[in-house]
Amino acid sequence: MSNTPSPASASSSIDATQAGDGMRLRDRRHVSNWLLSICVMLLGMIALGGATRLTGSGLSIMEWRPLTGIIPPLTHAQWEHEFALYQGIPQYKILHDGFGLAGFQQIFWLEWIHRFWGRLMGINLLGGLAFFAFRKALTRGLVIRLLVFFVLGGLQGAIGWFMVASGFRPDSTAVEPVRLVLHLGMALLLYVAILWTALSVRFPEPEVLPDMAGARRTRTFLHAALGLVGLTIVAGGFTAGTHAGFVFNTFPLMDGHLIPEGYAKLSPFWYNWIANIPAVQFDHRLLATVTALTIGLTVLTGMKTKLTTRAHAAVALLGWAVLIQYALGVTTLLLVVPVWAGTIHQTFAAILLGVGVFAMHTLRGARRGRS
Template identity: 40%
Template sequence: MTMAPTIDQQRTRNADREGVQRAVSLWLWFVAALVVAMIIVGGATRLTESGLSITEWQPLLGAIPPLDESHWIEAFEKYKLIPQYHIMNHGMTLEEFKFIYWWEWSHRFLGRFIGLAFALPLLAFWVTGSLKRGSGVKFLGVLALGGLQGVIGWYMVKSGLVDRIDVSQYRLALHLTTAFLILGLLVWLALEEWPNTSAPTGEAASLTVRRMATFLLVIVIAQVVLGAFVAGLKAGFIYNTWPTMNGQWVPSDYWTTPWYLSFFESHAASQFNHRMLAYLVGIAALVEVWLVWGRRFDRRIQTTAIALAVVVFAQMGLGIATLLTHVQLDVALLHQAGGAIVLTLAVLHLYVVRHRGTSQIAAGQLR
């Protein structure tokens, strides 16, 4: 006859289970941090015009950089065959080529490292039976999306190897948006995995607050997409004034032909749209703070709403600074990192809003 566990044994089991859940959550947070680093390095690769320096896609052998002078010369000769070299970098020295090569190699290597940092611990957690029911399938989905992201990255690079001197803004937007989606999924799953041990500190969020939190996340993702088109079109290098665009509130060259491509191919339209949606995100963030201010909602709902609003306005300031400095590298990279932080907090706020009342959030996770 099997005896029921004692209270002490049950407590020990619960503590062990919580410890494993924390380990899984921390692993996901670590991978999310790597994705943020990947987004920043990708921005540097784009801004230094380094993305086309490696003209081949070798998922395994590509992890090995040129090891001697002959290999460097071979890689350089391949780069000399594409339009970017002939039009932009004709006469470039081998040392100058190495500078852009290392940026692109670092970007690709970090992508490979993220894949291993996700896949190997996942395998270990799975084999040891440490995953909650249903978590394994979700993690496999993220792993598959990460593999697809590698294919999308090469699909993007290919667009700049034949008839262009840069990559397609459509493919860049797809690549960057997918990176942000992966980040958002990792953050959400990390929150789900953290053991629920704390007591609520207030009321559940109202329907209005929940809808606004969802709306905020949707428009933040939309803003990422618009920002990707600004980056792909290099639209940040024009209209470097604020609050007007060279004295105009609406740029006179907003529309292109045909008109419906203006949103994706007009430099003026892409920057204007990105500015306008930034204002909407800022207003929505303030409205959410107003909706939770002074209410008896769980304090974590209020804390995340305020934190999100603060970061949104800091990000707006970085966006303005990026324009005024004519896309200075360090400022632009801070702006790209800021976008990742805004998305993270938007996901965090939505999670807290949706789960307060249906499950508890660990206080240590949000403090």
């Protein structure tokens, strides 16, 4: 009788094989796909956040109820109650006075969907964690990391309310730009952390890179590029928060000037970077251009280097992604920030960041100290 295993049994054996951390290969695929689904939901959340900001919907829900807020108004009396609360804030009196209950319901539903989507992400994370932990498909370290992500997700909800509450001030019709950037930054931090975790679960061991010296050069440029992507997104957050995109709608010059007039009119000087509209928009343009050039250098270096197929594909994809994002930014500016363009531009910034993280993950083997 032959002892040679059948193809089916061999496949089962491969699926059951455990890596050094104890996770089975089959479980890795399932856990990675689940974490990637959360990343996709985070992209949806970023898109919804952009839409709520551009339509002025973010202040339409005046109460923060993490649990009971999942139920929208169900009766006319409840709708009248919510509308009465909204009529008491400056945004209604200055921007929407007289637009009626029907108009209020339109902006309410967009903000409600935004908050509901956040709750769905929490359910997805906690439910998946419980399911895979019950199946013993997770290591202890991964369970702890995922619990930290859940806590940070809850904190993100609190930061969201902290941001919204700033729009209730007597002299305000929008949220504070600093709080908006804090809220966006936390969302991107979670996105990057969960994406990196998903990739590490799927690909636990770094690939062997044929040209280590060239891979390290590529990785160094990529580090700089990702740092610039982050700074550009922060600058974009201040551009959105100060509504700087609605002026200087020419490109590449700003109303005929390379550097706009009034760039340094505020004191202290650094305050121009977060509150002075000409400076805020110029900084975003400048950072976007430097970022695109740095990614271009990264792509050229990576394409000339002997890397793995996956690493080459990731670097090339990063080049295409930054071209798309730059074109989206110019389009949004020239069209004076229509809702659809502004929303896509904000969302694709996160996609560009994600592609950069993927490229960095493929080059893990080039870290200093590795042979």
